[in-house]
Amino acid sequence: MSTGDSLPKQRYNAGLAAQIEAKWQDRWETQRTFEAPNPAGPLAEPHKIAGRDKLFILDMFPYPSGAGLHVGHPLGYIATDVYGRFKRMTGFNVLHALGYDSFGLPAEQHAITTGVHPRENTESNIANMRRQLRRLGLAHDARRSVSTTDEAFYRWTQWIFLQVFNSWCDERTGKARPIAELIAEFASGKRDTGGTPWASMSSSERKQLVNDHRLAYLADAPVNWCPGLGTILANEEVTAEGRSDIGNYPVFKRNMRQWTMRITAYSDRLLDDLERLDWPESIKIMQRNWIGRSEGARVRFSSRAGDIEVFTTRPDTLFGATFMVLSPEHPLVDSLTTTDQQRAVHAYRAQAAATAEADRQSDTRNKTGVFTGATATNPVTGTEIPVWIADYVLMGYGTGAIMAVPSGDERDFAFARTYSLPIVATQMPPDSWFAAHKIAPTDDCSTWPNAFVGEGTYVNSRNDSLTLDGLTDMATAKSRTNEWLAANNVGQAAITYKLRDWLFSRQRYWGEPFPIVYDEDDMPVSVPDALLPVTLPELVDFKPQALDPNDEVTDPIPPLARRNDWVQVEMQVHDPITGELRPRTNMRREINVMPQWAGSCWYELRYLDPTNAAAFVDKEVERYWMGPQTKGHTGGVDLYVGGVEHAVLHLLYSRFWHKVMFDLGHVSSEEPFHRLFNQGYIQAYAYRDARGQTVPASDVTERDGAYFYEGEKVAREYGKMGKSLKNIVTPDEMYDEYGADTFRLYEMSTGPLDASRPWNTRDVVGMQRFLQRVWRNLVDEDTGALTVSNDACPDALLRTLHVTIDGVRRDMDGLRFNTAIAKLIELNNSLTKHAEATGSTPRVVAEALTQMLSPLCPHLANELWERLGRTDEITYSPFPVADPALLVT
RNA sequence: GCCCGAGUGGCGAAAUGGCAGACGCGACGGACUCAAAAUCCGUUGCCUGAAAGGGUGUGUGGGUUCGACUCCCACCUCGGGCACCA
Numbered sequence: 005m006s007t008g009d010s011l012p013k014q015r016y017n018a019g020l021a022a023q024i025e026a027k028w029q030d031r032w033e034t035q036r037t038f039e040a041p042n043p044a045g046p047l048a049e050p051h052k053i054a055g056r057d058k059l060f061i062l063d064m065f066p067y068p069s070g071a072g073l074h075v076g077h078p079l080g081y082i083a084t085d086v087y088g089r090f091k092r093m094t095g096f097n098v099l100h101a102l103g104y105d106s107f108g109l110p111a112e113q114h115a116i117t118t119g120v121h122p123r124e125n126t127e128s129n130i131a132n133m134r135r136q137l138r139r140l141g142l143a144h145d146a147r148r149s150v151s152t153t154d155e156a157f158y159r160w161t162q163w164i165f166l167q168v169f170n171s172w173c174d175e176r177t178g179k180a181r182p183i184a185e186l187i188a189e190f191a192s193g194k195r196d197t198g199g200t201p202w203a204s205m206s207s208s209e210r211k212q213l214v215n216d217h218r219l220a221y222l223a224d225a226p227v228n229w230c231p232g233l234g235t236i237l238a239n240e241e242v243t244a245e246g247r248s249d250i251g252n253y254p255v256f257k258r259n260m261r262q263w264t265m266r267i268t269a270y271s272d273r274l275l276d277d278l279e280r281l282d283w284p285e286s287i288k289i290m291q292r293n294w295i296g297r298s299e300g301a302r303v304r305f306s307s308r309a310g311d312i313e314v315f316t317t318r319p320d321t322l323f324g325a326t327f328m329v330l331s332p333e334h335p336l337v338d339s340l341t342t343t344d345q346q347r348a349v350h351a352y353r354a355q356a357a358a359t360a361e362a363d364r365q366s367d368t369r370n371k372t373g374v375f376t377g378a379t380a381t382n383p384v385t386g387t388e389i390p391v392w393i394a395d396y397v398l399m400g401y402g403t404g405a406i407m408a409v410p411s412g413d414e415r416d417f418a419f420a421r422t423y424s425l426p427i428v429a430t431q432m433p434p435d436s437w438f439a440a441h442k443i444a445p446t447d448d449c450s451t452w453p454n455a456f457v458g459e460g461t462y463v464n465s466r467n468d469s470l471t472l473d474g475l476t477d478m479a480t481a482k483s484r485t486n487e488w489l490a491a492n493n494v495g496q497a498a499i500t501y502k503l504r505d506w507l508f509s510r511q512r513y514w515g516e517p518f519p520i521v522y523d524e525d526d527m528p529v530s531v532p533d534a535l536l537p538v539t540l541p542e543l544v545d546f547k548p549q550a551l552d553p554n555d556e557v558t559d560p561i562p563p564l565a566r567r568n569d570w571v572q573v574e575m576q577v578h579d580p581i582t583g584e585l586r587p588r589t590n591m592r593r594e595i596n597v598m599p600q601w602a603g604s605c606w607y608e609l610r611y612l613d614p615t616n617a618a619a620f621v622d623k624e625v626e627r628y629w630m631g632p633q634t635k636g637h638t639g640g641v642d643l644y645v646g647g648v649e650h651a652v653l654h655l656l657y658s659r660f661w662h663k664v665m666f667d668l669g670h671v672s673s674e675e676p677f678h679r680l681f682n683q684g685y686i687q688a689y690a691y692r693d694a695r696g697q698t699v700p701a702s703d704v705t706e707r708d709g710a711y712f713y714e715g716e717k718v719a720r721e722y723g724k725m726g727k728s729l730k731n732i733v734t735p736d737e738m739y740d741e742y743g744a745d746t747f748r749l750y751e752m753s754t755g756p757l758d759a760s761r762p763w764n765t766r767d768v769v770g771m772q773r774f775l776q777r778v779w780r781n782l783v784d785e786d787t788g789a790l791t792v793s794n795d796a797c798p799d800a801l802l803r804t805l806h807v808t809i810d811g812v813r814r815d816m817d818g819l820r821f822n823t824a825i826a827k828l829i830e831l832n833n834s835l836t837k838h839a840e841a842t843g844s845t846p847r848v849v850a851e852a853l854t855q856m857l858s859p860l861c862p863h864l865a866n867e868l869w870e871r872l873g874r875t876d877e878i879t880y881s882p883f884p885v886a887d888p889a890l891l892v893t
Numbered sequence: 894g895c896c897c898g899a900g901u902g903g904c905g906a907a908a909u910g911g912c913a914g915a916c917g918c919g920a921c922g923g924a925c926u927c928a929a930a931a932u933c934c935g936u937u938g939c940c941u942g943a944a945a946g947g948g949u950g951u952g953u954g955g956g957u958u959c960g961a962c963u964c965c966c967a968c969c970u971c972g973g974g975c976a977c978c979a
Binding site for chain 2: 400431510652654
């Protein structure tokens with residue numbers, strides 16, 4: 005169709021939108037419209053700050069993928085942009101920027117297959133994404149865009165790592181302190197070393213003792229080792245058969261020496277401070293469950309291999325413990341196992357090692373296990389009870405061993421039933437329970453259909469010095485048992501967390517090198533601040549070194565090990581104990597790199613002060629943007645928007661680092677993100693042909709509710725937008741077909757921000773028509789002349805305007821952009837009726853409508869504002885305020 | 894499996910204890926046009942009825958309430974996370 009000639013010259017369509025958008029994007033850049041003033045430092049403009057409140061808005065920064073952006077990415081970015089623009093119009097000094105989380109596996113994989121250096125690939129991906137984002141018209145301060153791979157950035161990632169490494173958590177205050185203070189306490193005798201006195205310790209022993217207290221420490225941790233690929237694998241990369249997803253090589257679960265972050269020392273603070281955050285309740289619940297604090301007791305059972313310590317949340321049921329179960333990985337298994345059980349135990353351990361952890365925790369799976377042949381003594385009854393191993397007991401939780409009370413725990417009950425182990429009831433369930441299960445209270449508990457986990461009257465729970473019998477209150481029964489355990493030196497009340505310490509090293513190339521060298525005792529030593537950053541050495545081959553696929557014992561050889569000239573180093577370092585600075589030869593660099601989480605744990609702080617070479621962030625600048633706003637306020641980013649997929653890991657790791665920085669006095673905020681909002685995902689339809697192959701969604705047509713590709717019928721499904729489903733829609737296509745403003749409006753209109761929704765290109769035109777109608781109400785499509793008059797506005801229209809202002813203001817504040825847009829459409833529809841009747845638009849409505857639209861479609865609004873003859877910047881013009889007198893009908 | 898969400902017209906949704914379906918898409922009808930596109934106007938949950946009207950309806954089954962899309966319980970389906978994808 006060639007229709008261009010007959011269209012009105014000044015119709016608002018993709019062509020006109022493109023002109024307008026390019027014009028304003030250029031103008032914003034040259035006029036530096038969105039640069040946010042700092043109170044101090046190189047970006048300081050104190051006169052611009054006076055009398056304004058600040059607002060720090062943050063998006064979860066993207067990974068610069070080779071595919072660029074698809075229309076799913078900008079959902080959150082547009083929302084924060086609309087909110088930030090709205091807040092600017094209500095007087096806030098808004099900081100909004102976007103950087104790149106640019107270390108990570110895809111660039112490394114790309115480098116392995118193509119030989120192109122990850123930096124090159126990463127930089128071209130960033131350039132492409134910057135171009136795509138610029139066309140969206142985001143009001144970002146470009147000076148503050150940082151990438152985690154910039155040396156000027158990761159210099160400070162390394163510096164923060166050293167802060168963590170050179171700290172310990174003082175158990176008396178629960179706060180991090182410099183490690184030098186711990187050394188001083190040991191040296192002065194103020195703190196007991198728990199063994200050899202400090203003065204008699206060798207240098208190596210002292211370093212080891214101190215290392216054992218550091219917040220970043222080396223420890224053996226279980227990993228999925230795939231020698232055939234030469235790498236450690238994520239659980240998701242391991243198949244159900246315990247082989248690698250790629251290449252189908254064997255995978256071994258084994259311990260390996262890894263950098264580990266002592267996040268568990270912060271469990272209680274991470275848990276308690278959730279109360280003080282403005283986060284969705286569901287995310288708080290997920291974090292609480294992840295931390296998984298449970299109160300109970302540790303109890304020691306004696307055995308021929310020594311004491312076996314268990315953690316239980318139900319010490320009150322100790323009298324019903326009729327057997328014990330150890331995790332197959334438990335260190336005492338070897339010494340416990342009797343000769344005749346060795347084969348069975350060995351076979352079972354091998355099988356457990358090949359089972360995914362999620363499956364091991366499954367409640368519905370049949371319980372499996374093996375008897376070790378050994379027994380242990382129940383401390384309250386004195387009875388010898390059998391010791392088993394079973395994969396439903398995990399080494400990573402509690403002590404890796406449990407006392408099994410089949411009458412009071414469903415899993416233990418199932419296990420006892422499977423292996424005919426004894427069941428002793430320690431609580432008499434209420435009659436209603438028996439009635440519900442259609443059994444009699446006189447029936448033996450081994451005939452019960454399942455365990456009883458509620459509160460009942462204690463029975464069979466008595467020895468010479470402890471009696472629970474007759475009690476009905478669980479709390480009393482627990483505390484009495486705990487007191488008895490402590491008095492008899494066989495246990496004590498204890499708290500356990502599901503949270504585990506954070507595995508922090510990767511055997512990869514494309515990550516931050518650790519600022520660590522090893523000395524002659526093989527002890528880690530900080531690289532001095534003056535020598536940061538430790539830059540990534542150049543490599544030609546990025547591939548991990550593959551080994552014999554069955555070589556379970558050799559350690560992985562990370563890519564950095566290839567650069568022996570880099571690994572071996574002479575350096576002036578501070579002695580970890582004395583602090584004395586002296587040159588050392590024969591030092592060896594750490595050859596692991598940090599995980600991708602590292603940069604994302606603190607990037608928001610660098611936005612504040614991106615060029616600071618003396619500190620990761622200036623203290624005054626941090627206090628201005630992130631400091632607590634009232635007493636008891638945690639401080640932190642004012643609004644953080646991102647996907648719910650980061651609910652636990654990223655959001656817990658960054659909270660931990662931030663708290664360490666707070667304890668050490670480097671930041672004034674206790675939490676990184678005060679308010680959190682999770683946006684939904686954009687999903688998309690995908691289509692498969694009769695052979696089950698996905699076909700390009702863009703070429704599928706609909707007829708009578710059925711879908712066709714090249715004349716053949718295809719089946720529709722629904723999934724996350726991505727390359728594999730061939731259902732990607734790029735923002736570039738939308739810019740070209742409709743313009744950025746229409747695209748922005750469409751993304752904001754399709755539903756509430758926190759809901760996922762399918763992408764439907766067909767629907768975009770609705771927002772284009774809306775903008776077209778707005779344009780036509782103010783501008784003559786044929787001549788381009790303004791059709792706005794200064795005549796008085798009729799009362800009814802004025803009332804509609806003020807009701808709209810009132811609603812839109814509240815919707816924008818509450819991030820309800822979809823309903824704000826609906827209200828603006830209604831206002832414009834009223835305006836259309838008026839304009840049709842009178843031939844002109846009242847200026848008061850035209851200006852207010854333009855202003856209310858400007859956060860949502862800023863290019864169009866700026867253009868209309870200028871055509872309305874306004875010479876002030878609409879970006880900083882005051883958002884309309886409703887007159888209460890005009891709200892009553 | 895465990896933890897967290899979500900299910901409302903043909904589709905995206907609105908209403909969050911008080912008239913279910915605002916607004917948009919699509920569809921249908923009309924205006925403009927030689928015609929079409931674009932644009933504009935109107936109708937549009939479903940069943941029934943010529944109409945007025947009547948009936949019915951927020952995943953399923955129960956419950957609380959004068960009143961439930963909204964609160965509670967159970968179930969089903971879908972999405973997210975499960976620690977080396979980020």
